Amino acid sequence: MVNKRQAIKNGVSGVYLAIILLLIYAPILLLLFASFSSARIIGEGGTFSFEWYIRLFQSERVMGILLNTVLLAVIAATLSTVLGTMGAIGIFYSNKRTSALLQGANQIPVVNAEIVTALALAILFAAVTLQRTYFSLVVGHLVLCTPFVLISVIPKLKQMDNNLYEAALDLGASPTQALFRVVIPQIASGIVSGFMLSITLSLDDYIITSFTKPATFDTLSTYVYNAVKNESKSDLPLIRALSAIVFLIMIIVVVVLIVRSSRKEEQSR
Amino acid sequence: MEEQVKNKIIELIDVTKAYKDTVVIENINLYVKKGEFITFLGPSGCGKTTTLRMIAGFEMPTGGKVLLNGEDITHLPPNKRPVNTVFQRYALFPHLNVFENVAFGLKLKKVTNTYRNEAGDTYQKKEHLSKAEIAQKVKKALEIVDLEGFEKRSISTLSGGQQQRIAIARAIVNEPEILLLDEPLGALDLKMRKEMQLELKAMHEKLGITFIYVTHDQEEALTMSDTIVVMADGVIQQIGTPTDIYNEPKNVFVADFIGESNIFNATMIANRRVKFCGKTFDCVDDGFEKDELVDVVVRPEDIQMVAPEQGMLQAEVISVVFKGIHYQILAKVGKTEIEIQSTKQKAVGEKIGINIAPEEIHVMKKEFTVNRFDGSITKRNTMEFGDGEFECDVTQLYPNSHLDEDGYLITAKGEKLDLTDVEVNVEIGMNNITMTDKSEDGGAQGNIISMIYKGDHYRYIVRTENEEDYVLDSEDMWNENDYVGLIIPANKIKLTLKKPEDK
Known part of the structure; x- marks a missing residue:
């Protein structure tokens, strides 16, 4: 009796899980599927082909945008990691009141609606330079990423044995040598995760990017958004292939990370 | 006299340390002789670690000077000082292996080497140590701490004791003039701690450098040190050799903190005659006045038990505990309890006689005999003093005076006086203050910061929020850090008008 009931329970929960996963992944699977279809519009029939993939790599425009996006992400993540780490160390070693105040101030851009930050930046740049440049775009992404670097570095500093620096x-x-030889290695994991977080934030950001970028400059997200919105149909199927590639890369990265961390766990046992 | 002492390696002159309003170190003066093993001993919060950190350079004194070999190093940063520290929780670098930890200081070090060029002139170059030299020195340091061959091990694979040894190796490999040790054995178990005590002592003799050691463990201090500095409440209580500190404690705090002790209130009857427990004893300590109130310390192992009729004091055994080497016997003389350590067994209830040899009675000056405060009279004819407000009798300021209905004082001659804000001296006997759990019932409130058992009562010190201290005797047992209210009967508060020269 009990076994039977247990079996039913397991069956129901399994089915439930499958439905939820399907709902989450169905759109993406559909997209993957469609990226291999020769049809211009999804559902119009067509045959299996790599056409869109080939055209994607042939399109100088899309390749240029891809390069822009990656370059911007790397620059923004690097700068905000440096800035955020320095800030975290500064906050950690300042007195209690200053530290509490600055940490509070750091929370605001994190919880604030992105659109507000974006609009504020746009107004600021309009007031200062009257035009948007690559510089204003990088600054926009710094504003987006730096608080997250601080958030991932400060806990590592708090975990660190305070005597290490003194030792x-x-x-x-010298204080500088102590910082680079002892403090930074101790908080390295926080710095790396801050950097990774910044890369992902910058890669798929649309709102701040569209408010701070120069008119002729596009990142993947602004390009895709505009392509869909303006229905410049010629590019739409390419985007299917592009999205599929981005998705696959993400899957690979996530799987690698999971495998690595589970291996580490086994080792430490 | 201190001027004659040569080879002082470290000297603290009038050193004070305060964080905002709290003074943690108050005017410390001490020196450390080259090559000695000196221990700062005291309960937690006494300022011993802060003193060590000022010598290391992690804290800057807010007043006074720190001298190293006669040179002022008060504001020299830690990396410029020829001292190395062994930290309480080791502070080994977890991202480096054993070799890299020990070599950390060596890799940073620069030495001046002299070369000769082709023309035959000599020139000097500041250089890092070579890899071979570093490896050699690390190997030697690891040998000293008995961990040869541990170079490649990661810190996280080491036991507490091994980490402790690596921490010592990391410090001594730099050949410091002074090794600072901040409760280095605190995290080890008892057996390991005893072993390390002896090893540290041997290491000190072998290396020949100065060791400054911080601990709250009196046994550790007695075992290892050449000199002990007993600290309490940010102040040095006594500096001396372990035997001096044990046999000739300067005050009740030191006597109570170091070893087991019987502490009694006593009176000097005559020169070298002291009265306590209702009997007069011969003693060997000079320098007290007749009728002076003093404290007397007798160590439990110095008390002899004899047949009742042969003893100076007659006592009844109230408890016996076997401690391995000896019995710990508690006996009662009248109302006073006396602790005795003896290899002879006694039965509970047995009548015994007690004798104490004159040289085993150690007489100390009393630090506190009465509580003195500066006070002022309020509009309601109460007294404000010692961080509190108490009811009192202001008519004692003027003989035969009384108060009228409006609260004015009418003197014997009929003069009408308004005493508001008049400043007076306040004196309260130690027996006249009582403590209460209901802190709001007291005229002042504070925490118990010290309690010392004196045979038939405890002596407490209660400190208020604004650091006013009340010293009082009580038969009741309280705990340190208890928050209490202080009650003083109005007729026990002795007031005298401030004379102009007091102001």
Whole structure:
């Protein structure tokens, strides 16, 4: 009796899980499927083909935009990691009141609606330079990413044994040497995760990008958004292929990360 | 006299440390001789670690000077000082292996090497140590701490004791003039701690450098040190050799903190005659006046038990505990309890006689005999003093005076006086203050910061929020840090008008 009931329970929960997963992944699967169809419009029939993939890599425009996006993400993530790490260390070693105040201030851009930040930046740049440039775009992404770097670095500093820095000084290191040889290695995992977070934030950002970018410049998200909105149909099927590639890369990255962390866990046991 | 001491490696002159309003170190003066093993001993929060950190350079004194070999290093940063520290929780670098931890200081070090060029002139170059030299020195340091061959091990695979040794190796490999040790054995178990105590002592002799050691463990301090500095409440209580500190404690705090002790209130009857427990004893300590109130310390192992009729004091055994090497016997003389350590067994209820040899009675000056405060009279004819407000009798300020209905004081001659804001001296005997759990019932409130058992009562010190101290005797047992209210009967508050020269 009990076994039977248990079996039913397991069956129901399995089915439930499958439905939820299907609902989440169905659109993406549909997209993957459609990217291999020769049809211009999804559902118009067509045959299996790599046409859109080939055309995608032949399109200088899309390739240029892809390069723009990646370059911007790397620049923004690098700068905000440096800025955020310095900020985190500064906040950590300042007195209690200053530290609490600055950490509070750092929370505001995190919880604030992105559109508000974007609009504020647009107004600022309009007031200062009257035009948007690549510089204003990078600054926009810094504003987006830096708070998250701070958030991932500060807990690592708090976990660190405070005597480590003093021990380094005691052994003859200057404050700078102590910072680079002892403090930074201790918080490295926080810095790396701050950097990764910044990359992903910058890669798929639309709102701040569209408010701070120069008129002729496009990243993937603004390009896709405009392509869909303006129905410049010629590019739409290419985007299917592009999205499929981005999705596959993401899947690979996530799988690699999971495998690596589970291996580490096994080792530490 | 201190001027004659040569080879002072470290000297603290009038050193004070305060964080905002809280003073943690108050005017410390001490010196450390080259090559000695000196221990700062005291309960937690006494300022011993802060003192060590000022020598290391992690904290800057807010007043006074720190001298190293006679040179002022008060504001020198830690990396410029020829001292190394062994931290309480080791502070090993977890991202580096054993070799890299020990070599950390060596890799940063620069030495001046002299070369000769082709023309035959010599020139000097500041260089890092070579890899071979570093490896050699690390190997030697690891040998000293008995961890040869551990170079490649990761820190996280080491036991607490091994980490402790690596921390010591990391410090001594730099050949410091002074090694600072901040409760380095605190995290080890008892057996390991005893072993390390002896090893540290041996290491000190072998290396020949100065060790400054911080601990709250009196046994550790007695075992290892050449000199002990007993600290309490940010102040040095006594500096001396372990035997001095044990046999000749300067005050009741030191006597109570170091070892087991019987502490009694006593009176000097005559020169070298002291009265306590209702009997007069011969003693060997000079320098007290007749009828002076003093504290007396007798160590439990110095008390002899004899047949009742042969003893100076007659006592009844109230408890016996076997401690391995000896019995710990508690006996009662009248109302006073006396602790005795003896290899002879006694039965509970047995009558015994007690003798104490004159040289085993250690007489100390009393730090506190009475509570003195500066006070002022309020509009309601109460007194404000010692961070509180108490009812009192202001008519004692003028003989034969009384108060009228409006609260004015009428003197014997009929003069009418308004006493508001008049400043007076306040004196309260230690027996006249009582403590209460209901802190709001007291005229002042504070925490118990010290309690010392004196045979038939406890002596407490209660400190108020604004650091006013009340010293009082009580038969009741309270706990340290208890928050209490202080009650003083109005007729026990002794007031005298401030003379002009007092102001």
